[in-house]
Structures are given as structure tokens and as C-alpha cells.
Amino acid sequence: MIENFLFIGLPYIALFLMIGGILYRLFSGFMGSYRGRWDLSARGDFLWSTRSTGFFGRTSIGAASLNIHWGMILLLIAHIVGFVGGAYNMTALVDFFRWVGMFGGILFLYGLGLALWRRLTIPQLKAMSTFEDYAILVLLIIVTVFGLYQSAVKLVFGVSYSVGPWLGSLLTLQPDANYIKGIPLVNKLHVIFALLFFAYFPFTKLVHAVTFPINYLWRPYINLRRMEALKR
Ligand code: HEM
Numbered sequence: 001m002i003e004n005f006l007f008i009g010l011p012y013i014a015l016f017l018m019i020g021g022i023l024y025r026l027f028s029g030f031m032g033s034y035r036g037r038w039d040l041s042a043r044g045d046f047l048w049s050t051r052s053t054g055f056f057g058r059t060s061i062g063a064a065s066l067n068i069h070w071g072m073i074l075l076l077i078a079h080i081v082g083f084v085g086g087a088y089n090m091t092a093l094v095d096f097f098r099w100v101g102m103f104g105g106i107l108f109l110y111g112l113g114l115a116l117w118r119r120l121t122i123p124q125l126k127a128m129s130t131f132e133d134y135a136i137l138v139l140l141i142i143v144t145v146f147g148l149y150q151s152a153v154k155l156v157f158g159v160s161y162s163v164g165p166w167l168g169s170l171l172t173l174q175p176d177a178n179y180i181k182g183i184p185l186v187n188k189l190h191v192i193f194a195l196l197f198f199a200y201f202p203f204t205k206l207v208h209a210v211t212f213p214i215n216y217l218w219r220p221y222i223n224l225r226r227m228e229a230l231k232r
Contacts, residue, residue: 086164
């Protein structure tokens with residue numbers, strides 16, 4: 001019963017909140033004074049901001065941000081490739097997930113740790129941090145530690161052979177939790193916390209991910225300076 005909720009109900013709730021929440025927030029400006037007015041500009045640029053912290057602790061933001069973003073891109077690709085491999089029994093793709101996922105996971109965890117450490121140790125940054133800033137980092141650290149613990153510490157791998165078909169059953173609207181019931185507890189916790197993260201996503205500053213990469217194509221160049229110049 002509980003497993004049906006966690007592996008059938010929760011994925012659909014998370015997907016609904018993730019996609020619906022982003023669209024609602026994008027067009028309704030529900031967090032700002034434009035509430036109720038349906039317009040793309042209603043979201044308000046300040047509410048949609050990443051609340052950049054680069055102004056303080058400038059020497060550590062580069063390493064934190066680069067590791068988080070490259071780690072995340074590698075993890076995303078590795079998961080998709082691995083799940084397709086798992087669903088269609090293609091060992092090479094599942095192996096790709098193993099090694100690229102492990103590399104991406106280590107980069108990601110390092111970046112997340114550094115980002116949390118910056119928030120806790122740089123006084124101005126600590127003062128500007130909100131509950132949400134910490135919640136995102138802590139949730140992602142939990143998800144990543146569960147993922148890496150299985151693959152890098154316990155050396156358990158190949159769970160994609162169960163998770164791939166399960167995701168396939170969800171996508172074809174014929175959900176079957178039996179595919180995933182037998183996987184190790186740590187992998188289950190990994191999936192559950194990831195789904196909770198996706199449900200929370202639209203209500204955080206992370207919404208920038210759906211527009212910033214698009215703006216990037218035509219926004220003006222930003223003049224960046226070398227790290228040595230910052231230290232002076
Ligand atoms: C924020 C999102 C997520 C992060 C940061 C994340 C991170 C990770 C990491 C670091 C690993 C270890 C990879 C390796 O060492 O090769 C992993 C493995 C895994 N992840 Fe995720 N993950 C996320 C979302 C998900 C979701 C949504 C699912 C399933 C619906 C999932 C299912 C799995 C499975 C099944 C494995 C083990 C693969 C295997 O044993 O074949 N992950 N994840």
C-alpha cells in the first residue's frame with residue numbers, strides 16, 4: 001500500500017507539481033504583487049532571480065558553482081542514458097551510468113558541500129541566506145549521498161534494470177510498483193528524496209534553470225575578470 005503511494009502516487013504528484021508549478025509561477029506571478037495577472041513578465045525579475053552570492057566570498061563561488069552545474073549536467077545525462085539502458089537491457093548504457101554518474105556525483109557533492117560551507121562561514125552570506133537556500137542544498141546532499149553510497153561505498157550497481165522498466169511503466173501510464181519493490185532500501189530512499197526535491201523545485205530560486213539557459217543565447221556578454229585580480 002505505502003509502496004504504491006511512494007512509487008506510483010508520489011512520482012505523478014512530483015511531476016504534476018514540478019511542471020504545473022513552474023508554468024503557474026512563470027505566467028501568474030503568484031509570489032509577487034502581480035498576483036492574478038496572467039502574463040510572462042508577471043513573474044517579476046527579482047522573484048525569479050538566483051539571488052546571486054558572488055558579490056561576497058568571490059573567490060569560492062566559482063568552484064562551488066562550476067562543480068554544481070557540471071556535476072548536475074553529467075548526472076542528468078547519466079541517469080537518462082542508464083534508465084534507457086536498464087529498460088532495454090543494454091549493458092553498455094548501464095555501465096556508462098555507473099562511471100559517468102559516479103564522476104558527476106562526486107563533482108556535484110563537492111560543489112554542494114562548498115556552497116553550504118560558504119553560506120555557513122561567510123558572515124554577509126549567512127545573513128542573506130533564507131531557509132530555502134539551506135533546504136535545497138541539504139536535500140540535494142541527501143539525494144547524492146544515497147546515490148553515491150550505494151555505487152561507490154557498497155558497490156551495488158545495476159539497479160537501473162529495475163528502475164528503467166518502472167519509469168517506463170509510469171511514462172506509458174500503466175504504473176507498476178512491483179518493478180521497484182525489490183531494490184535496496186538506500187536506492188528507494190534515493191528515489192523518494194529526489195522526487196520530494198522535484199516537488200519542491202518550483203517554489204524555489206531554482207526556477208531560474210528553465211529560463212536562464214534560454215536567455216543565455218541572446219543576452220549581452222558579461223565581462224569577467226581573472227581570479228588573481230579578485231584577490232588583490
Ligand atoms: C536531484 C536528483 C538526483 C541526483 C542528484 C541523483 C544522484 C545520483 C548519484 C550521484 C548516483 C550514483 C551514480 C553513480 O555512482 O554511478 C545515482 C544513482 C542512481 N539514481 Fe539518482 N539522482 C537523482 C535523481 C534520481 C531519480 C529521480 C531517480 C529515479 C527515478 C534516480 C535513480 C537512481 C538509480 C536507480 C541509481 C543507481 C543506478 C544503478 O544502480 O543502476 N535518481 N543518483
